[in-house]
Amino acid sequence: ALIAGIEFRKVNQPLNQPFITVLQKVQEREVTIVIVRDAEGREGYGECVAFDTPWYTEETVTGSRFVMEQVLAPLLLNERLEHPTGVERLFSKVKGNHMAKAAVEMAIWDLFAKRQGVPLHEFIGGVRKTIPAGVVVAGESDALAPNVKAEIGRGYRRIKLKISPETDAALLKSLVAANPEILFYADANGSFSGRALEELLAFDQAGFALIEQPYGEQEWEAHSAARSKMTTPICLDESIHSFDDVKRMAEQQAGDIIVLKMGRLGGWSETLKVVEFCRNEQIGMWVGGMIEFGVSKAHNLALASLPEVKLxxxxxxxxxxxxxxxxxPEIRVEHGEIKLSESPGIGYGLNI
Ligand code: OSB
Ligand code: MG
Incomplete structure (x- = not known):
């Protein structure tokens, strides 16, 4: 395929409710939508999930826009690609900037699936037709129980709670115990960094299916030590920037599960390598959110259709x-699941 055009559109919207975590209070979300075109005028869509400031990763909305527009687009324009895996080679001279690379590369995967006339989930070898829904409940502890109840009422059967050393572990334990039909995850976003292991162990009996990223992204030994003492599986998010980081996690036994985020990993190609490795190493996988819009979500849904992605x-x-x-159409949760679109590519149109 000849890559004949590439376009960028800014999207900025307030969140329905502020998203409050130990790392940041997010009230408004800006992303860049990437549109690539082939010579026949077909379009592929990507979404850059960098945040406005570098609180989750080093990348930012402004910096990633510069890299996509001034650095990546010229490498891609007027190139002939046989397959979307070829994008990685074109971008190989550019250091880092995984979210910028991912947004452009993901648009190319969408374009190729559309050129073949197949849904992206089919193009990558997915098997599922519906994806179980999951929601994140963040914020103040007195609002926790009512918010959890409301999300259960909306049909969610998996709920992720944000935790920190200041969270009341006993309260969470009773919340989990009161809802035995719900799968609960806990995400610490590195907030146990520098704290005694005992502070984390206080959450080990709360009944979580996993605890995500208790320590900092480079704190591999702390994660290994915690893993050896805990019954709750340790899951890494911020620590996993690449395939090499997944190998490191396995070698150091620093975690049992990883969160797949294509933005953080640099796109589909790297993520599919990670998926293959994790399947062989029996490392659990699930697809993480980035407070994103439907373009990124649609790519994520395709990823979650792979048989190896079980959580x-x-x-x-x-x-x-x-x-x-x-x-x-918008993305809808019905009876606790999302039906995959059977339209070509990501299966959703743009309304911007
Ligand atoms: O740590 O998983 C995280 C959102 C932004 C950045 C990092 C994280 C999150 C979430 C939100 O937890 C998940 C979602 O978008 O549903
Ligand atoms: Mg996380």
Whole structure:
């Protein structure tokens, strides 16, 4: 395919509710939508999930826009690609900038699936037709129980709670025990860094299916030590920037499970290598959210259709974060699951 055009569109929307974690209070979300075109005028869509400031990774909305527009687009324009895996080679001279690379590369995968006339989930070898939904409940501890109840009422069967050393572990334990039909995850976003292991162990009996990223992204030994003492599986998010980081996690036995985020890993090609490795090493996988819009979510849904991705990811309804999503139709959770679109590519149109 000849890559004949590439376009960038800014999207900026307030969240329905502020998303409050130990790392950041997010009230408004800006992303860049990438549109690539072939010579026949077909389009592929990607979404850059960098945040406005570098609180989750080093990348930012402004910096990633510069890299996509001034650095990556010229490498891609007027190139002939046989397959989307070829993008990685074109971008290989560019250091880092995984979210920028991922956004452009993901648009190319969508374009190629559309050129073949097949849904992206089929193009990558997915098998599932529906994806179980999962939602994140963040914020103040007195709002926790009512928020959990409300999400259960909306059909969610997997709920991720944000935790920190200041969270009341006994309260969480009773919340989990009161809802035995719900799968609960806990995400610490590195907040146990520098704390005694005992502080984390206080959450080991709370009944979580996993605890995500208790320590900092480079704190491999702390994760290994925690893993050897805990019954709750340790899951890494921020620590995993690449395939090499997954190998490191396995070698150092620093975790049992990883969160797949294509933005953090640099796109589909790297993520599919990670998926193959994790399948062989029996490392659990699920697809994580980035407070994103429907374009990124649609790519994530395709990823979650792979047979190896067995744990429920961060898949909420378009209406969870947004008044109106940027895709049409919007992404809907019904009876606790999301039906995959059978239209070509990501299967959703843009309404921006
Ligand atoms: O740590 O998983 C995280 C959102 C932004 C950045 C990092 C994280 C998150 C979430 C939100 O937990 C998940 C979602 O979008 O549903
Ligand atoms: Mg996380």
């Amino acid at each position: 429920t990811g961060d898949f909420s309804d378009s209406g969870h974060f947004w008044q109106i999503d940027i895709v049409s």
